[in-house]
Amino acid sequence: MNRIMLSHGGGGLESQELIHGLIIKHFSNPILNNLEDAAVINVSGRLAFTTDSFTVTPIFFRGGDIGKLSVAGTINDLAVMGARPLYLSVSFIIEEGFLIDDLEQIIVSMKSEIDKSGVQIITGDTKVVPKNAVDKIFINTSGIGEIVYEGLSCKNLKVDDIIIVSGTVGDHGACILAQREGITLQTSLSSDCNSIWSMVNILIESGVRIIAMRDPTRGGLSAVLNEWATASNVEIEIMEKAVPIKPEVFGICELLGLDSHNFACEGRMIVAVNKDDGDRTIEILKTHPLGKDASIIGSVTSKEKSRVILTSDYGAKRIMELSAGELLPRIC
Amino acid sequence: MVNIDYLKDFRNSERILTLSKLIKRDCARPINIMEICGGHTHTIMKYGLHTLIPNNINFIHGPGCPVCIMPKERIDHAITLAQDEHNIIVTLGDLIRVPSSNSSLQKERARGKNIKIVYSPFDTISIAQQNPDKNIIFIAIGFETTTPMTASLIERVLRDDIKNVYFHINHVLVPPPVMAIMDGAKINAFIGPSHVSVIAGAKIYQGFVDIYKTPVVVSGFEPIDVLDGVYRIVRQFRQGRCEVEIQYKRAVTWDGNIVAQRMIDKYLEIRDTFRWRGIGDIPKSGYRIRDEFAFLDAEKVFSDIFIINEPIDDHKLCICGDILRGIKKPFDCKSFGKSCVPQNPLGACMVSNEGSCSAYYRYRTVS
Amino acid sequence: MCLAIPSKIIEITKDNRAICDTLGMRKEILLDLMNEPLNIGDYVLIHVGYVIAILNEKEAIETLKMYDDILKLSDG
Numbered sequence: 001m002n003r004i005m006l007s008h009g010g011g012g013l014e015s016q017e018l019i020h021g022l023i024i025k026h027f028s029n030p031i032l033n034n035l036e037d038a039a040v041i042n043v044s045g046r047l048a049f050t051t052d053s054f055t056v057t058p059i060f061f062r063g064g065d066i067g068k069l070s071v072a073g074t075i076n077d078l079a080v081m082g083a084r085p086l087y088l089s090v091s092f093i094i095e096e097g098f099l100i101d102d103l104e105q106i107i108v109s110m111k112s113e114i115d116k117s118g119v120q121i122i123t124g125d126t127k128v129v130p131k132n133a134v135d136k137i138f139i140n141t142s143g144i145g146e147i148v149y150e151g152l153s154c155k156n157l158k159v160d161d162i163i164i165v166s167g168t169v170g171d172h173g174a175c176i177l178a179q180r181e182g183i184t185l186q187t188s189l190s191s192d193c194n195s196i197w198s199m200v201n202i203l204i205e206s207g208v209r210i211i212a213m214r215d216p217t218r219g220g221l222s223a224v225l226n227e228w229a230t231a232s233n234v235e236i237e238i239m240e241k242a243v244p245i246k247p248e249v250f251g252i253c254e255l256l257g258l259d260s261h262n263f264a265c266e267g268r269m270i271v272a273v274n275k276d277d278g279d280r281t282i283e284i285l286k287t288h289p290l291g292k293d294a295s296i297i298g299s300v301t302s303k304e305k306s307r308v309i310l311t312s313d314y315g316a317k318r319i320m321e322l323s324a325g326e327l328l329p330r331i332c
Numbered sequence: 333m334v335n336i337d338y339l340k341d342f343r344n345s346e347r348i349l350t351l352s353k354l355i356k357r358d359c360a361r362p363i364n365i366m367e368i369c370g371g372h373t374h375t376i377m378k379y380g381l382h383t384l385i386p387n388n389i390n391f392i393h394g395p396g397c398p399v400c401i402m403p404k405e406r407i408d409h410a411i412t413l414a415q416d417e418h419n420i421i422v423t424l425g426d427l428i429r430v431p432s433s434n435s436s437l438q439k440e441r442a443r444g445k446n447i448k449i450v451y452s453p454f455d456t457i458s459i460a461q462q463n464p465d466k467n468i469i470f471i472a473i474g475f476e477t478t479t480p481m482t483a484s485l486i487e488r489v490l491r492d493d494i495k496n497v498y499f500h501i502n503h504v505l506v507p508p509p510v511m512a513i514m515d516g517a518k519i520n521a522f523i524g525p526s527h528v529s530v531i532a533g534a535k536i537y538q539g540f541v542d543i544y545k546t547p548v549v550v551s552g553f554e555p556i557d558v559l560d561g562v563y564r565i566v567r568q569f570r571q572g573r574c575e576v577e578i579q580y581k582r583a584v585t586w587d588g589n590i591v592a593q594r595m596i597d598k599y600l601e602i603r604d605t606f607r608w609r610g611i612g613d614i615p616k617s618g619y620r621i622r623d624e625f626a627f628l629d630a631e632k633v634f635s636d637i638f639i640i641n642e643p644i645d646d647h648k649l650c651i652c653g654d655i656l657r658g659i660k661k662p663f664d665c666k667s668f669g670k671s672c673v674p675q676n677p678l679g680a681c682m683v684s685n686e687g688s689c690s691a692y693y694r695y696r697t698v699s
Numbered sequence: 700m701c702l703a704i705p706s707k708i709i710e711i712t713k714d715n716r717a718i719c720d721t722l723g724m725r726k727e728i729l730l731d732l733m734n735e736p737l738n739i740g741d742y743v744l745i746h747v748g749y750v751i752a753i754l755n756e757k758e759a760i761e762t763l764k765m766y767d768d769i770l771k772l773s774d775g
Binding site: 336338341342346347350351354424451452453454455477478480481484487488526527530531553560581582583589591595 | 702703705729731732733734742744746747748749751752754755756758759760761762763766767769770
């Protein structure tokens with residue numbers, strides 16, 4: 001049988017085959033292998049807890065797949081809270097008829113991704129729904145991490161804090177858009193989908209005083225910066241030329257009349273540090289493979305107004321707006 | 333050997349600042365410049381060009397947004413057609429958000445109606461081939477730039493004997509609405525559209541010089557092109573000239589793209605009149621399918637399901653009409669940025685990414 | 700008025716089409732509105748999937764040269 005059937009979610013024989021044949025086979029660890037109704041763990045200290053659901057289409061894209069995304073996304077949410085990611089739960093909702101080989105590919109991808117951060121998947125669930133009840137596969141992951149860096153908050157930005165991005169912006173959003181139905185482009189652009197915990201860890205261990213951190217997923221750079229500006233009631237100024245962007249992402253923005261600062265990234269972080277730590281932060285990030293394009297892109301300039309300003313290199317200033325509505329190509 | 337970067341070289345900061353200085357140095361009188369095209373409004377706002385010119389030059393935004401000027405009644409046509417499950421409505425991006433009398437194509441799509449957005453009119457053919465039992469109705473919008481593509485699509489449909497594609501034509505022309513608003517708005521000069529002119533040629537603006545003694549500089553899209561356009565207008569005034577001038581020489585010629593013009597002419601002809609949202613009926617301002625191809629014309633083939641073409645008023649607070657006519661600016665509208673925002677537009681100028689209000693909102697300048 | 704992007708012709712294919720490259724994004728576009736011969740390496744303007752013009756490199760160079768002359772004059 002090469003396709004997922006409704007019986008695979010029924011709790012009976014076929015479910016057990018699926019659990020042992022795919023899930024235990026790839027995710028095996030002592031807690032998961034107990035296959036109890038709930039995982040029992042020992043964690044001390046303050047915890048971070050997060051959840052996210054993943055519905056990306058296409059499910060396989062250049063640079064990753066929905067599995068890698070579901071793991072990296074939740075690990076990154078923990079990492080930017082200053083938490084070492086420890087455990088994940090995974091919940092699959094699968095459309096009847098989904099290819100088992102595709103499911104295995106997704107699971108292998110998830111395993112490869114959790115190993116990068118030393119994370120274990122310790123509990124989960126699988127449901128199978130009739131054809132068309134979901135679009136192929138949806139995944140939810142929830143994660144627990146132990147706080148190893150206290151004091152991060154989007155409310156703590158102050159004048160002169162430096163804003164840094166760890167790499168090129170918009171790669172994931174542009175890659176997905178390019179593969180979306182109706183916009184057939186051949187490109188070598190890859191999603192930046194990656195777990196950033198190991199990069200966050202070296203920054204934490206360096207002793208640099210970090211004010212706030214975020215991974216710019218849906219809504220991109222502008223969503224994070226606008227959230228910080230509002231939460232801290234500050235004005236943030238970004239130098240347009242300083243924002244690193246791949247030529248292919250620039251190209252798709254030109255082609256479709258869109259702004260790269262609204263595109264999602266899935267393997268980047270935006271970090272605010274004290275004014276004296278800017279150069280040191282860049283130095284540290286650049287030692288990590290995911291941080292080689294790290295750049296200072298701006299700073300907090302005022303407490304008078306809460307807004308984000310984009311400044312061109314000839315001095316024109318405009319508001320960096322949150323995107324609204326779906327990303328429609330501009331034509332005429 | 334090409335050593336030009338057609339984007340970066342025309343966005344170069346040094347050149348931008350130099351042109352800005354020249355304009356400030358040489359502009360001796362107030363000039364109201366209308367940039368006809370929504371794309372130019374976009375460039376002006378995105379690059380902050382209005383902050384780089386002297387106070388005595390005023391940009392007036394023109395009606396060059398074909399999505400903005402689509403009247404509600406014609407959106408209602410598309411929505412009515414979408415109600416029939418045998419029909420698939422196909423259109424280019426922006427149109428689906430335009431409010432009709434009580435809905436929009438986007439809302440109808442969310443309600444499960446068969447509405448598809450394409451990047452190119454040509455994509456309609458594969459939709460037709462994948463759905464041979466459905467009627468594929470292409471809602472064609474756009475100025476002269478986009479009209480030849482619809483004509484080319486008609487040609488391919490006929491050539492390949494595709495039986496299930498129909499066209500709802502809403503293509504419009506640039507000169508008639510601009511002439512219609514000339515008296516109301518005090519326009520001293522025009523920045524002529526870039527790509528309308530690539531297709532139709534700079535010749536189509538001679539009427540502005542002959543009839544209204546108003547110079548036109550056809551400019552490209554990049555910030556340097558627009559500033560150069562402004563500079564050439566300033567220079568025409570200094571030198572006492574009044575001409576159609578081409579700034580965008582790398583793409584625009586006097587005669588334009590003859591192949592495209594012939595393609596349009598083969599399948600389409602100019603209508604007696606077309607209704608423009610906010611402006612009203614303008615004679616000879618839009619296209620329709622020629623009678624010999626009436627079997628492709630959705631307005632004829634599906635005429636029994638259309639209600640009468642009564643004009644439907646815009647929202648009471650909406651001053652889009654005045655904005656499209658160049659009499660008011662987005663900031664003059666009480667709803668701008670408050671009850672009328674891109675995610676909840678009251679009027680056409682906020683709907684389309686080419687509309688003035690949308691450009692002003694998206695690229696709000698820091699005062 | 701409508702978005703049209705300068706792109707480079709990479710390949711001429713069948714049925715009156717070509718592959719164009721815009722900063723790494725490759726797309727198949729239609730040549731139905733052109734009857735001038737197109738060469739690999741030409742820069743063209745594309746609008747909604749169709750080529751509408753070949754960019755005149757000579758005019759572009761002259762335009763840029765004019766700006767650069769102005770720049771030199773205004774510096775001096």
